Amino acid sequence: MTASQSVDLVTLGQRLRHLRRTKGMTLEQLSAAVGRAPSQLSVIENGKREPKLSVLQALASALGVQVADLLRPEAPSRRAGLEIELAHLQKAPAYQGLGLPSVRAGRRLPADALEALIGLHRELGRVLTEQSATPEVARRANAQLRVNMRERDNYFAEIEQAAAKVLRSVRHATGPLSQRGILDIAAQLGFTLHYVSDLPGSTRSVTDLRNRRIYLPQVASNKGHDPRAVVLQTLGHFVLGHADPSDYGDFLRQRVEANYFAAALLMPETFAVEFLREAKADRALAIDDFRDAFGVSYETAAHRFTNLATHHFGIPVHFTRVHESGIVYKAYENDGVLFPADVTGAIEGQPVCRKWASREIFQAEDRYSSFYQFTDTSAGTYWCTVHIESTRSGEFSVTVGTPFEHARWFRGGDTTRRTVSRCPDPTCCRRPPADLVSRWSGSAWPSARVHSHLLAALPPGTFPGVDAQDVYEFLDRRA
Template identity: 55%
Template sequence: MTLGQRMRHFRTEAGLTLEQLGADVGVAGSQLSLMENGRREPRLSLLGAIATRLGIELAELLDDRAPTERAGLEIELERAQSNPVYAQLGLPVVRAGKGMSDETLRALVGLHRELARRSREAIATPEEARRANTELRARMRERDNHMAEIDDLVEEALRGVGHSTGALTHRSVSLMAERMGFELVYVGDLPHSARSVTDLENGRIYLPPASIPGGHGLRSMALQAIAHRMLGHEAPNDYAEFLQQRLEINYFAAAALMPRTQAVNFLQQAKSDRDIALEDFRDAFGVTHEAAALRFTNLATAHLDMRVHFLRVGGDGAIAKAYENDGLPLPMDVTGSVEGEIVCRYWSARRAFVRTNRTTEFYQYTDTPSGTFFESTQIGTSAANDEFSITIGVPFDDAKYFRGRETTRREQSRCPDASCCRRPPADLAAHWQGKAWSSAKVHAHIFSPLPSGTFPGVDDRELYEFLESHASS
């Protein structure tokens, strides 16, 4: 649509009709009309001929910016009316013809913006988030958590900055940003709800200073911001699209920090040696244990022929993140969501909390109704000083490839059978029933809708005030 608008803009500036320009470049005027209206994509050779006839550079014709404010509004109106949110209303499509005034066009676009805002606000609830996340997890399970197209894109980008081996440096990340036309800027006043902010007008990516707690993750934050641009993301239409984009940028960052070729070679060698250890994989690429575990799930099935599961579980036993394609019976609510569900207290993800030495990985075999799994768990602590566990597990037959397989720890889980670990023993229940009272902790976010805005969770006013304050610096 933008290309068509630019063709029309430069044609009218040159004082040519569709028929006149078509005659000069050997195309019927009706065909040019389809191109200008965004209904047909012209060949590059034809665009070159059009640019030459109009006396402009081809790059000027291919610029992705609308040529005028009016053209930008027309494009926005057409996109808005093609959105499913508008289609659900059953209203006719309004064309922004020459007879429509700029004021009318601005009013229509403004109404669509408000419709989109209210739609986001209505659906950005915990229930909608859980539903969208459940659907996304199911789609990624079908793909074995593998996105080869992003791996291909990342490897090309890394070659472009000369990175081939070793840990990815901050310098290489900066060069990747520069190749996209962006400068990395470290500031101490980011909006509290944003991890990073990209100024598309001035070509800047704002990140927190490296001295803050967790500053070691700046490479990942910068890569995620770069990924939005490289993957062609636009403002999400709904929460499901927001989650899809977040998954893609996280995958992109992990693929850059642990490039496919290097990572697969490392893991295949470890498998050959029957010595796969997540701590080795983590240390080889200088990333966090959680990042290494998630990247392992990206590559294990596609390149190592292994089915796997991943869990991040809080100290209270609640699932924060989960993935499985090996049949592990994850706890689910009636909607199929697993986030917030409590895992069996006999799983490695919870048993690891009770040991004294937490500096090394905890190994365990767990018998479940779906079979026996070998699991490796590491305990970590969040910035808020809350403990969590990171677990990678595989079916029993693949345990032979992992370090720690000699462990004698073995637990039996009958969950989801409530008699496994959810119900108290009969003697305790008989003794304390009716004699106990407790005041439960209630997390405030359970009752709160997600902050609404262009980007779920980020306050638009705070975001725009931040950009305005830095635009002139």
């Protein structure tokens, strides 16, 4: 057995040096006690040589400790811990590639200089990681976030409680939240709202923390977003105690929580659950009615339904937002439906089966009317209700689905529309029919439209995609 199999060599060296000095022994005295040359022990203390077990036993005996004391993974002191970290950082490929000399963190190196060097190394690592982040980072982060949401049935009790506390603070007693109520909430939290025409293009809002001002786009320039939701999402970051996101996964988590908070204010839990309970009793659950009752977008109502359906009514659900091209932009499930996924487990960017309701609706004779469908899949039969929303990026289908046995609670649960999906079997819809192949194989040459975001690194910055200079110049103008 060797030391490198059980402990980091740099840490071992630091522990050896610390124990030797604690015993008041010089390197020469320890070398004499174990019958090894001082130079041999020096390279061990510097973490550059792997000692044999017999040498470790001799060193431990000479120092009056157990071998396990030499092999413990923690640094013997804070200073030693910093020296170990610096040694590892200087061996990293990122630093080695710079061709700069290594700094020996001996006793003569002042503590503040040591900490400054480590700080620079950490920042170098952060910047390089940020620059090299690819869409795979986002996909993995999204996949993990979806796992966390599924484990909680997409219900966040602590955010519901935070939203309820805010509503009580402004004495909101019943029904949907009005614009007046939103202004009261902002004032209660110490912010004023300012609608401007020159908000930086990479932002939906900018908050001046120094002067407690929230700048928002004028309604006319805010196409595609409920202006009330944008305000409440911004306030949500402060109510929920969000700090600057540490990485892309943290950024996504904060965005989900802020969106949840906004929906919990626009569609308060108490009133929303009461509304849904009455609809369920009538076997007439409908996202359209839920939307209209609270004056929100269909997508917001669909999301909010997924927050409450399983926790309060035991109805498992899935949700998708699918582009007219058939690509998934958003998805969530806790009902066992099998979404298309890549090797990382990510769903976003994957094509949905052509037989699913979220794509069938685009072929419907009247695509803007209520659309319901049963789909037989390898995971079971699912009922779905779908609605199309038009945006500047094209049309999207927003789908809420549930297993067959729960369809009875919904309006449209008696639909006769039914399809069969065999995906991921390529003969379902991925492979063209044989007659089309025979007519056109070898005679078609499409020019693919490659979206640049498929190849690009993730947007840099603490808040991905936001140009900090634009934000600071904007605040300067408004100061």
